[in-house]
Amino acid sequence: MPTPSTPLGEFDLIGKYFTRPVQRVALGVGDDCALLQPAPGMQLAVSSDMLVEGRHFLSTVAPERLGHKALAVNLSDLAACGARPLAFTLALSMPRVDERFLEGFSRGLFALAEAHGCELAGGDTTQGPLNICITVFGEVPPGQALLRSGARAGDDVYVSGTVGDARLALEAFRGTVALAGDHFEQARVAMEQPQPRVALGLALRGIASSAIDVSDGLLGDLRHILQRSNVGATLEVDRLPRTAVLAAQPLALQRECTLAGGDDYELVFTAAPAQAEAVQAAARQAATPVTRIGRIEAGSVLVLVDAQGQTVADHFGSFDHFKS
Amino acid sequence: MPTPSTPLGEFDLIGKYFTRPVQRVALGVGDDCALLQPAPGMQLAVSSDMLVEGRHFLSTVAPERLGHKALAVNLSDLAACGARPLAFTLALSMPRVDERFLEGFSRGLFALAEAHGCELAGGDTTQGPLNICITVFGEVPPGQALLRSGARAGDDVYVSGTVGDARLALEAFRGTVALAGDHFEQARVAMEQPQPRVALGLALRGIASSAIDVSDGLLGDLRHILQRSNVGATLEVDRLPRTAVLAAQPLALQRECTLAGGDDYELVFTAAPAQAEAVQAAARQAATPVTRIGRIEAGSVLVLVDAQGQTVADHFGSFDHFKS
Numbered sequence: 001m002p003t004p005s006t007p008l009g010e011f012d013l014i015g016k017y018f019t020r021p022v023q024r025v026a027l028g029v030g031d032d033c034a035l036l037q038p039a040p041g042m043q044l045a046v047s048s049d050m051l052v053e054g055r056h057f058l059s060t061v062a063p064e065r066l067g068h069k070a071l072a073v074n075l076s077d078l079a080a081c082g083a084r085p086l087a088f089t090l091a092l093s094m095p096r097v098d099e100r101f102l103e104g105f106s107r108g109l110f111a112l113a114e115a116h117g118c119e120l121a122g123g124d125t126t127q128g129p130l131n132i133c134i135t136v137f138g139e140v141p142p143g144q145a146l147l148r149s150g151a152r153a154g155d156d157v158y159v160s161g162t163v164g165d166a167r168l169a170l171e172a173f174r175g176t177v178a179l180a181g182d183h184f185e186q187a188r189v190a191m192e193q194p195q196p197r198v199a200l201g202l203a204l205r206g207i208a209s210s211a212i213d214v215s216d217g218l219l220g221d222l223r224h225i226l227q228r229s230n231v232g233a234t235l236e237v238d239r240l241p242r243t244a245v246l247a248a249q250p251l252a253l254q255r256e257c258t259l260a261g262g263d264d265y266e267l268v269f270t271a272a273p274a275q276a277e278a279v280q281a282a283a284r285q286a287a288t289p290v291t292r293i294g295r296i297e298a299g300s301v302l303v304l305v306d307a308q309g310q311t312v313a314d315h316f317g318s319f320d321h322f323k324s
Numbered sequence: 325m326p327t328p329s330t331p332l333g334e335f336d337l338i339g340k341y342f343t344r345p346v347q348r349v350a351l352g353v354g355d356d357c358a359l360l361q362p363a364p365g366m367q368l369a370v371s372s373d374m375l376v377e378g379r380h381f382l383s384t385v386a387p388e389r390l391g392h393k394a395l396a397v398n399l400s401d402l403a404a405c406g407a408r409p410l411a412f413t414l415a416l417s418m419p420r421v422d423e424r425f426l427e428g429f430s431r432g433l434f435a436l437a438e439a440h441g442c443e444l445a446g447g448d449t450t451q452g453p454l455n456i457c458i459t460v461f462g463e464v465p466p467g468q469a470l471l472r473s474g475a476r477a478g479d480d481v482y483v484s485g486t487v488g489d490a491r492l493a494l495e496a497f498r499g500t501v502a503l504a505g506d507h508f509e510q511a512r513v514a515m516e517q518p519q520p521r522v523a524l525g526l527a528l529r530g531i532a533s534s535a536i537d538v539s540d541g542l543l544g545d546l547r548h549i550l551q552r553s554n555v556g557a558t559l560e561v562d563r564l565p566r567t568a569v570l571a572a573q574p575l576a577l578q579r580e581c582t583l584a585g586g587d588d589y590e591l592v593f594t595a596a597p598a599q600a601e602a603v604q605a606a607a608r609q610a611a612t613p614v615t616r617i618g619r620i621e622a623g624s625v626l627v628l629v630d631a632q633g634q635t636v637a638d639h640f641g642s643f644d645h646f647k648s
Contacts, residue, residue, distance in 0.1 A: 031472050031552075032404035032536060033369035033462070038362045045357035046445060048459060050415035052452030080356035091374035091457045121370060124457075128376030133415045133448075133457035135372055138357070148355050212356060228355075 034121035045083035063104030074136035079201035080213040083138030085118035093128035146211035151229035155270040157294040165190035167261025194265035203282035211269035235294040238307040260316035358445035369407035387428030398460035403525035404537040407462030409442035417452035470535035475553035479594040481618040489514035491585025518589035527606035535593035559618040562631040584640035
């Protein structure tokens with residue numbers, strides 16, 4: 001066994017930090033493959049997200065929050081499909097074995113995993129620049145997954161929770177915004193510990209006509225729905241829900257953060273007007289506020305309007321990992 | 325649309341290089357999740373491997389071979405479980421959009437994927453140090469997966485193909501060995517384009533008592549079987565199959581490469597002596613030679629013996645990504 005002064009080897013660190021008793025997974029960490037037994041007739045929803053330092057998190061993030069976030073962004077994809085989390089694999093590249101990092105990272109990771117009944121089924125560890133790749137598995141009855149392609153003209157557009165705080169925190173880290181200590185901490189938690197809207201996604205099955213999670217910015221992600229559904233939309237930009245912390249900032253910054261901020265991990269979704277009551281009931285059931293922010297239109301144009309109904313110029317980009 | 329002088333954005337490059345028509349996957353690249361419909365009653369075998377430059381491949385590798393290898397090492401894990409490949413996700417971090425790289429990488433990737441009927445279901449691309457993480461999905465009837473834990477005292481130990489050429493090539497790249505041009509190329513292909521033994525893994529269902537693929541070195545990987553199965557083994561080191569290229573090297577180097585080389589992606593497996601004929605029939609069916617290299621023993625010791633039955637000192641390490 002390694003002594004405290006001996007760095008852990010690959011198999012030691014998997015055993016110490018990333019092995020938990022198997023529950024619903026038929027075979028977990030430690031063989032060539034994990035074995036999952038999908039429930040009869042269910043479809044398996046699969047998503048994979050890779051997190052890179054400086055792109056998806058800052059070097060200042062606490063390891064526990066990073067462990068949380070790495071899984072949260074993946075669970076958010078399941079939420080956007082209305083899938084129930086089952087299991088995940090973790091591939092982790094690190095410059096060196098840092099037990100303080102591993103202890104915090106695994107604690108944050110497993111806390112969120114256990115809150116969602118999502119088991120670590122297997123993975124890989126290697127030496128290299130810090131990189132975290134999680135692939136998550138969920139289940140959904142055939143035909144019930146929420147897709148990007150189902151929006152229809154006349155549908156209402158909704159968003160869950162609030163948007164923009166993660167970007168506000170990033171601007172504070174960049175030094176372009178000054179925030180008081182408690183305001184900074186609130187925004188920072190939004191950036192570093194997003195809460196995936198799994199319960200809302202499940203509650204919206206059969207109610208929402210389309211859905212996506214906001215990772216690259218609300219406008220850009222809404223555009224994915226519009227493109228896939230061959231529709232346009234009118235978005236009421238002043239209705240976008242925001243925290244009091246963000247609402248205290250200049251209007252131009254509020255708009256930048258809410259419309260193009262990214263890293264929100266809220267759900268943007270559409271539903272027919274006849275489903276308005278059902279949407280609110282789903283929101284209550286999931287204990288997640290939702291706000292109507294616009295309407296799907298025929299055509300392919302996305303129009304932004306303010307509270308007075310005036311058109312707002314759309315100069316907002318979407319986050320692109322190779323253009324930002 | 326981007327002009328040739330404009331670097332592709334994230335979504336453009338996914339569309340151009342990583343989107344193929346959906347076949348057996350219910351929903352593929354381009355939504356929050358991919359949707360898989362497992363065949364009724366089948367278990368899903370899942371494995372994830374992350375490849376980092378300098379650890380798993382050299383910067384000199386041709387992109388096409390790298391695309392092949394990134395999927396091959398994952399298919400090798402399915403092979404070791406006796407699972408039939410279904411689909412995979414790809415997460416790719418790259419310093420910049422290099423279309424020459426992407427064209428070759430995706431060509432090598434899809435050539436191997438199509439050869440095994442394994443579909444790209446989804447994934448992620450981002451900017452960062454070059455890192456390739458593939459998660460692969462296969463199916464296997466419940467109870468038929470080949471595990472590491474099934475070896476029993478008296479079983480024969482086998483290995484497929486030949487071992488050691490990948491390590492020989494690495495030593496040539498390192499300058500510790502000089503190889504003639506055609507010898508170098510043969511060893512280099514073994515290192516850069518390993519052929520996953522999927523057909524053999526499938527043919528060994530119900531015949532092999534345990535299996536693992538050789539990624540970290542034959543001795544180290546065999547030890548995983550011994551530990552999981554609570555057994556020992558006698559390994560006849562001079563019986564390890566090797567190419568003529570490797571057999572032309574000094575004996576000490578041959579032993580180092582065959583026993584502890586790694587990156588072979590052959591299968592090491594065990595089977596009861598009564599299955600000896602069935603093993604050879606499976607090998608013929610899979611058009612993959614297999615060689616008996618030892619025997620499982622009671623206890624927990626791994627003994628190496630030479631052709632004269634003399635004990636060979638075991639000073640061979642296993643590859644550990646944090647200790648090498």
